Amino acid sequence: AQSVSQHNHHVILSEAASLELGCNYSYGGTVNLFWYVQYPGQHLQLLLKYFSGDPLVKGIKGFEAEFIKSKFSFYLRKPSVQWSDTAEYFCASYSGGGADGLTFGKGTHLIIQP
Amino acid sequence: KAGVTQTPRYLIKTRGQQVTLSCSPISGHRSVSWYQQTPGQGLQFLFEYFSETQRNKGNFPGRFSGRQFSNSRSEMNVSTLELGDSALYLCASSSLTGGNEAFFGQGTRLTVV
Numbered sequence: 001a002q003s004v005s006q007h008n009h010h011v012i013l014s015e016a017a018s019l020e021l022g023c024n025y026s027y028g029g030t031v032n033l034f035w036y037v038q039y040p041g042q043h044l045q046l047l048l049k050y051f052s053g054d055p056l057v058k059g060i061k062g063f064e065a066e067f068i069k070s071k072f073s074f075y076l077r078k079p080s081v082q083w084s085d086t087a088e089y090f091c092a093s094y095s096g097g098g099a100d101g102l103t104f105g106k107g108t109h110l111i112i113q114p
Numbered sequence: 115k116a117g118v119t120q121t122p123r124y125l126i127k128t129r130g131q132q133v134t135l136s137c138s139p140i141s142g143h144r145s146v147s148w149y150q151q152t153p154g155q156g157l158q159f160l161f162e163y164f165s166e167t168q169r170n171k172g173n174f175p176g177r178f179s180g181r182q183f184s185n186s187r188s189e190m191n192v193s194t195l196e197l198g199d200s201a202l203y204l205c206a207s208s209s210l211t212g213g214n215e216a217f218f219g220q221g222t223r224l225t226v227v
Contacts, residue, residue: 090157092157103159
């Protein structure tokens with residue numbers, strides 16, 4: 001079975017700081033990768049996705065991500081965070097066949113302090 | 115374009131009862147997946163339906179079942195409820211089976227007492 005491990009459970013940053021959240025996935029074959037965000041009281045929203053090609057992908061709300069195949073890693077970044085970025089962030093993977101559906105990490109709780 | 119709609123939003127059931135949750139996917143989406151979200155286990159895949167057929171199933175007991183109708187709407191049923199079934203149940207729809215981005219609903223919060 002696949003697994004996704006997120007590097008941090010909790011992150012606290014000040015506004016305007018740069019953000020980097022990382023995750024590792026276990027599947028060795030072709031894999032699709034996603035970062036989702038869950039704002040307080042809201043549903044999961046897709047921030048960005050990586051399927052193939054350029055390992056640098058851009059998403060919504062100023063987020064971007066880097067896929068590092070050699071390290072089985074997927075990093076979410078934002079140059080300057082805002083208070084409104086406070087949320088739970090989930091990394092997810094999907095492999096061919098999809099027997100496990102989307103495999104999610106446990107989530108990173110991000111708190112942005114004004 | 116309407117999003118994924120899940121009903122009801124909240125449910126309280128007693129141990130041993132059964133429950134049915136409903137999900138209406140985004141118009142035109144034929145794939146519907148269900149996930150269970152709990153504080154301890156996080157988000158876990160239950161099953162996926164595509165064109166009325168169950169395509170994949172996660173590691174959950176047979177008490178958890180689902181189905182999909184010809185209009186792509188899906189229902190999930192849990193029989194003989196246990197306290198541990200208390201969770202947020204999320205439905206996601208995609209335009210193609212697997213791999214493509216999934217759009218999630220608000221979820222149904224099930225509490226078993």
